[in-house]
Amino acid sequence: MFNDKTSKFLLVAGLLLILGGAFAPNWIVNQFMFGFSRALAILGLMVLWRTGLVSFGHAFYFGLGAYAVAILDIKLGVTDVFLRLIAGALVAGTAGFLVGFIMRNYRDIFFAMLNTAISMVLFGIVVKTEALGSTDGFAISMSTILGVSPETKYPLFVIITLVGMVSAILVNYYLKTTFGKLTTAIRDNEIRVEYLGFSVAHAIHLKYSISAILAGGAGALMAMSLGQVDPESMINWTVSGELVFITILSGPGNVIAPFIGSLVFEVLRTYAFELAPQAWQLIMGATFLTIIFFIPGGIWSVLEKIGGKKNDK
Amino acid sequence: MRDLVKKFGAVVAANDINVDISKGEIVGIIGANGAGKTCFVNMVTGYLPPTAGSIKFEGEELVGLETRKITHAGISRSFQVSQVFHSMTVGENLMIALAIANNRALDALSLMDTPELRSKLDNVLNRYKLNAQKDITVSALAQGVRKLLDIAMAVVSKPRILLLDEPTSGISVEEKFDFMDIVMGALKEDGVTVLFVEHDMEIVARYVSRVLAFYQGEIIADMPPKKALADKKVQEFVIGKEHHKKKK
Numbered sequence: 309m310f311n312d313k314t315s316k317f318l319l320v321a322g323l324l325l326i327l328g329g330a331f332a333p334n335w336i337v338n339q340f341m342f343g344f345s346r347a348l349a350i351l352g353l354m355v356l357w358r359t360g361l362v363s364f365g366h367a368f369y370f371g372l373g374a375y376a377v378a379i380l381d382i383k384l385g386v387t388d389v390f391l392r393l394i395a396g397a398l399v400a401g402t403a404g405f406l407v408g409f410i411m412r413n414y415r416d417i418f419f420a421m422l423n424t425a426i427s428m429v430l431f432g433i434v435v436k437t438e439a440l441g442s443t444d445g446f447a448i449s450m451s452t453i454l455g456v457s458p459e460t461k462y463p464l465f466v467i468i469t470l471v472g473m474v475s476a477i478l479v480n481y482y483l484k485t486t487f488g489k490l491t492t493a494i495r496d497n498e499i500r501v502e503y504l505g506f507s508v509a510h511a512i513h514l515k516y517s518i519s520a521i522l523a524g525g526a527g528a529l530m531a532m533s534l535g536q537v538d539p540e541s542m543i544n545w546t547v548s549g550e551l552v553f554i555t556i557l558s559g560p561g562n563v564i565a566p567f568i569g570s571l572v573f574e575v576l577r578t579y580a581f582e583l584a585p586q587a588w589q590l591i592m593g594a595t596f597l598t599i600i601f602f603i604p605g606g607i608w609s610v611l612e613k614i615g616g617k618k619n620d621k
Numbered sequence: 622m623r624d625l626v627k628k629f630g631a632v633v634a635a636n637d638i639n640v641d642i643s644k645g646e647i648v649g650i651i652g653a654n655g656a657g658k659t660c661f662v663n664m665v666t667g668y669l670p671p672t673a674g675s676i677k678f679e680g681e682e683l684v685g686l687e688t689r690k691i692t693h694a695g696i697s698r699s700f701q702v703s704q705v706f707h708s709m710t711v712g713e714n715l716m717i718a719l720a721i722a723n724n725r726a727l728d729a730l731s732l733m734d735t736p737e738l739r740s741k742l743d744n745v746l747n748r749y750k751l752n753a754q755k756d757i758t759v760s761a762l763a764q765g766v767r768k769l770l771d772i773a774m775a776v777v778s779k780p781r782i783l784l785l786d787e788p789t790s791g792i793s794v795e796e797k798f799d800f801m802d803i804v805m806g807a808l809k810e811d812g813v814t815v816l817f818v819e820h821d822m823e824i825v826a827r828y829v830s831r832v833l834a835f836y837q838g839e840i841i842a843d844m845p846p847k848k849a850l851a852d853k854k855v856q857e858f859v860i861g862k863e864h865h866k867k868k869k
Binding site: 481484486489496507 | 688707717
């Protein structure tokens, strides 16, 4: 599992980031926490994208993960970072497994929009339900780590980095298994996969459930990083759009790409907002167009080209 | 197959098909366009459910089974338009086929690229003479190589019956016999029962031991190739009288 270049890079980069984070200012640590939290959801969307499926509704699972943390905190007083993370991933994963029975039968625009529809149903329920915080959402208490209350956000940054690193290594391994290799095969030709003796529906169901678990974990980590959940920033369709944006920005080439793409997105949005508070969406839109026109393979394809040229020399 | 019927509304694509296939037979399926040949292959392999009738293989009823279950039962197929993974190389296509054939259910969560599978891959590449194309992406391959790959992928699951839908369509006249020599040579080694749809009567005469001639969804002749090609009905409804005169 740790024998290939990608896994080794993730291990080294993760440990260096953890070391560097100890000396970095708070605003940088925050950017990394938000970026890496979101990257987990992008990892899941990348698995789906490689299968030829795009979901415009993964805010459903992102939101479920985030709200699982909030409800556990408010109703049961659970503050442990690991329990919160597991709960977020478990709730979203269970929902993903159940919804997967429907989604595995749909492709293309129907798959994309059915996911949007489901996420908007959840958005509507949360917005209209006082017990779920309605439009204001909930503030979440600071996470504890095995009973200890940290004074800064650095320990949470370390955990998010480690979770991201381990998840990326696991997804990287998965992509090398027969199940994982089927991602591209299914995208290319479902008929042949079925005639080889493998159920396309089962394979898509598994990939969908994995993507839901990752999105739920991402939502849980984001909720803990922000200390706040609300439907607008966790479940709305714009959140699903952001996730798809970052997936395209990152590119599907490697499990490292979602982490780079998410960080670039965080920095881009922060500076776009600072530069043009009234028109920051214009900058984001222009960036999106540039990527689609000039680098459809995302940031990873550019890095690959640079790497390839260096190797040629 | 017993009393097999397939209707598309008022159109009868297969009518009262009754046929037994013995182990090791090489059967040629001939007929004009729209005679029901591909419909027959599609019904046997689960792509189309028959309207009525029964298809049994080694005592197991195949009607109603999903396509992959039919593959598990030991029946495999290739397609008129080759069904392969276009963005992958020949080697990757075959590796996936081998991995699926060897790692069903939870085994599919083990690594695909193992020395055992690599050795099996080399064996398939050698037998189907695909070594030179191993690292070429399918989209860059000629039609004949894609067809060969399609058949090789169908065979790696070690089927007991293989159905080939027009294996030589889209392949040049000069290459057809070389192509069929490779395919039939490899299949004979494995002792696979083969049914193949073919329009080229020279190919049929050379490779099959039995001919099923289709006309308007019915089998009008079921006999050895020499006899079939001389049969009046076959000449009139399948080969065409003009073809017969030219031969004379």
